[in-house]
Amino acid sequence: MTRIAFKARLYVPDNLAMGMSIIPNRNQQHYLASVMRLVTGDIVALFNGVDGEWRAAIQSIGRRSCSLDVIAQTRPQQASPDLWLLFAPVKKARLDFIAQKASEMGASVIWPTRTDFCQVTRVNDDRLTANAIEAAEQTERLDIAEIRDFAPLNDVLAAVPEDRLLVWCDEASATRGDRNAVSVFAAHPKPESAAILIGPEGGFSENERRILDRRENCLKVSLGPRILRADTAAIAALTCFQSVYGDWPDIT
C-alpha cells in the first residue's frame, strides 16, 4: 500500500539545504543507477532525520559516481511519537522483520531486550539499523528509529524513566475483558511518552512477572485470545497504541 511520490527516497547523513550537492553512498548509487535506472534530471527525495524532506535532482549519474542537487524542502521535520519498543529478540529473519515493521509503525526507539526465556544470545545492531533505515525510506518517515544495544531486562527497565508509561503486553491477560489494549488505552490519559514491552516465546518468567507487577506507571494489556509470535505482537501493540494515542489522524 505504497504511494510512489518520488522515483526514489533516500536517507543521507548530510545536512540538507537548498543548493547543496549530495553524494549518495555506494549502495544508493547502485540502487539509483542500476536498480531504478534513473538518469540526469530525475527527481528523488532526501531526508536526514533533522532537516525534513527535500526534493533533489540527479545532476550526474554513472556506475561509480552520482551527484544530487538539493532543490527545495517538501516537508518540514516532524518527530515520530515518543514510543519505544522493547522486545525479546527472535531468530534472524523475524528480527529483521521486527525492525522493519516497528519502523513502519512509527516506533522511535527499538530496543532488543534479554529476558529469562529469550533464546537469542547476540543481536547484530548494524543489521537492525539497516532495516530501520530501509523501512523509513519506504514508509515516508522523516526520522530513523534508534536501535539500542541488546541488554538485560533489568537494565532496560532501569533505563525507562518513571514518567514514561510502560505498556506490558502480557500473555496471561489474553482473555481478560478489562485488558483489551485499545480499551485500556482509551480509558487512560494520553501519555507524553511510552515504552511497549513484548516478551519472547514462552512469555515472561515468574520472577520477571513479579518485577513487572510491582512497576509503577505500567499498563498490562491483552492483544487478543490467540497466541501471537513476537513480530505479530509488536505490530498489533504498536497499532493499538498509535491509533489511540499516537499520530494516527483523529477527529478530536
Next chain:
Amino acid sequence: MTRIAFKARLYVPDNLAMGMSIIPNRNQQHYLASVMRLVTGDIVALFNGVDGEWRAAIQSIGRRSCSLDVIAQTRPQQASPDLWLLFAPVKKARLDFIAQKASEMGASVIWPTRTDFCQVTRVNDDRLTANAIEAAEQTERLDIAEIRDFAPLNDVLAAVPEDRLLVWCDEASATRGDRNAVSVFAAHPKPESAAILIGPEGGFSENERRILDRRENCLKVSLGPRILRADTAAIAALTCFQSVYGDWPDIT
C-alpha cells in the same frame, strides 16, 4: 509470545473423539520424532477445525510410523469471527507472511485479489494453505483460515454479500481525521460479518476507487500517516477490527 501448553499441537483431517487412534502424516511424524524428539507417552494437542481441541498420547513413535491415542477434549469448537481478508498479493516471502499473520489475527477467509496495480500473476494456494495450517497450530486457533483462489477484484467484490461490511483500507484517507480505523469502527454498529480490503503497492486505480466509492455498506479507513507494506497493513487492519468488533476480550 507463545505459551507452550502441549509439546506439540497438530491439525489433522480426521474426526476426533475419545478413544480414537490417529496416524499423523509424514511431515508431522518427522516433526514429532526428529524435531521435537517426543517419545511414547508424551502428550500432544490435536484439532481438526470441527471437533474442538483434544489431548492425545503418543502410543507408538518411530522414524516411519507414529500413532496417537485421543484421550479427552480440552476445548470445545469455537468459530473465529466471520472476517475475510481480501488483499492484492505481493512477492513470495511476504505472501507466506500474510497467510501466517492473517491466521494469527483470526481471519476466517484469506482471499488473494487481483487489482489493477497488482504485480503478481500467480498464487500458490497449497503454499498459502500450508502457512495457514502452521499458523493455526502455533496460534492455538481451533479452525483453519480458508484460502480462496486468486481472482479479479470485480469477481471478489461480487462475491461479498451486500450485508457483509466491506472495510476499505484506503491510502488516500491516511491523514483524514475522521477515518482513523479504530474511531470509525467504534462509531459504527458491530457488523455480523465483514471483509477487509488491502490494496497493492501503488494503491487502487482511479477506476477501482470509483467502484469502491459507489459500494454500499463500505467503510473507508485510515491506518495512519505512514505508508505501510501490504503485510503490515493487513496485520494493522485486522488488529483494529478484532480489538473493537472481534474476539478480543471486552468489558461490555
